[in-house]
Amino acid sequence: MKMLDVNIAGKIGSFAVSARFQAEQGVTALFGPSGAGKSTILKMIAGTARPDSGHIVAGERVFFDSVTGVSLPARARGVGFVFQDGRLFPHMSVRRNLTYARWAGRREASRSLEEVVGLLGLAAHLDRYPGTLSGGERQRVAIGRALLAEPEILLLDEPLSSLDRDRRAEILPYLEAVANEAHTPILYVSHETDEVARLADQVVVVENGNVGAIGTPAEILGQRRFPMDEEGPVSILEGRVIDVDERYGMARVEIGGALIELSKDSLPVEGGVRLRIHASDIAIAMQAHKGLSIRNQLQCTVEAVELRGHSAQIALSFGRQKLFSRITTKSADILGLKTGMQVTALIKAISVESGRAKIQGKTERQASLKVFPV
Known part of the structure; x- marks a missing residue:
């Protein structure tokens, strides 16, 4: 398995970065606010900017080593780079844009044009x-061009940031397909929680030019006081399928020592699964209820209560996992919610963002799907 090993420090102008992490096959998200240094790190890996010290190694190939003096030019690194705006050649057809990098680099093909065209x-x-394509279509072409260049590593620098919400929703399934099919490390720069939750296997937090933390999406996003996506606070949970009830078509998923039930059709047969739950889909009760159709009821501890106008955002914990609920301020007052209280979280809907199931020796990413537990 190809491994990317990054341990670098340097400056672009007056902005200093220091980054140390490793990335295996799959998606590693460089996650943080705009201006944190994520794109600068990507440029140093690609070879369009030079670190002052450290090393960058992809598999057996040394891209940069300040001790031995190795510093391969960008064209010799075999890196596929997808920018925010795609940067297609306007005078070339989609077909010629797709095959240009392979032709220019005289690279041998392990993927056929037809395979990549079908994938995207x-x-x-x-x-x-390009001038006749939508923004999402242009980005799909840019990703295809990068894949056809047979890259050692695929770098995506906020590829959805220039797209509106509908176009982003259009292209995300294609990015999931690329993540499943690519056999190289993929570095994905983003400051959007929903993209990271949906695509990433590993998250590297970048703040003020430095790596602040490394972990799974659930671990990293759960550390934030109230992780947000476009629809507000969101919970990211990691669990595993433990058994299936064929009679009712339901699967039990173990999460942080607790069990929840989901439709088995939305889950891998076995193994890990990632869930995303919007705060508006979590109600709060003072105790568990037997007479409800909502079967997923978790005993939690109130970690924080934050009032925002007429709504209240509630941070809950169970085991090492965290949940975030959004209710009305009136409901929070009636329940008398305070830090340390024991409550029951009633989960109304869950998005199955991704899973991992071993199929013929290969790790396969499951599709994203929203399910409504009963």
Whole structure:
């Protein structure tokens, strides 16, 4: 398995970065606010900016080593780079854009054009030109061009930031497909919680040019006081399927020592699964209830209560996992919610963001799907 090992320090202008992490096959998200230094780290890996010290090693190939004096030029590193705006050649058709990097680099193909076109849903667009494509279509072409260049590493620098919400929703399934099919480390720069939750296997937090933390999406996003996506606070949970009730078509998932039930059709047959739950889909009760259709009821501890106008955001914990609920201020007052209280979280809907199931020796990413527990 190819491994990317990064341990670098340097400056671009007056901005200093220091980054140390490793990335295996799959998606490693460089996550943090705008201006944190994520893109600068990507440029140093790609070879368009030079660190002052450290090393960058991809598998057996040394891209940069300040001790031995190795510093490969960008064109010799075999890195696929997808920018925010795609940067397609406007005078070339989609077909020629896709094959340009392979032709220019005289690289041998392990992937066929047809394979990548099918993966990214581009068959109907091959004879079109970039100016006639939507933003999402242009980014799919840019990703396809990078894949066809046979990269050692695939770098994506906020590829969805220039797209509106509908176009982002359009392209995310294609990025999931790329994450599943690529056999190289993928570094994905983003400051969006929903993208990280949906795509990443590992999260590297970048703050003020430094790596602040490394962990799974659940571990990293759970550390934030109130992780947010476009729809407000969100909980990211990691669990595993432990058994299936074929009679009712339900699976039991163990999360932090607690059990929840979900439709088995939304889950891998066995193994790990990642869940995303919006705060508005979590109600709070002072005790568990037997006479409800909502079967997923977790005993939790109130970690924080934050009032925002007429709504209250409640941070809850059970085991090492965290949940976030959004209720009305009136409900919070009636329940008398305070830090340290024991309550029951009633979970109304869960998004199954991704899972891992071993199929013929290969790790396969499951599709994203929202399910409504009963």
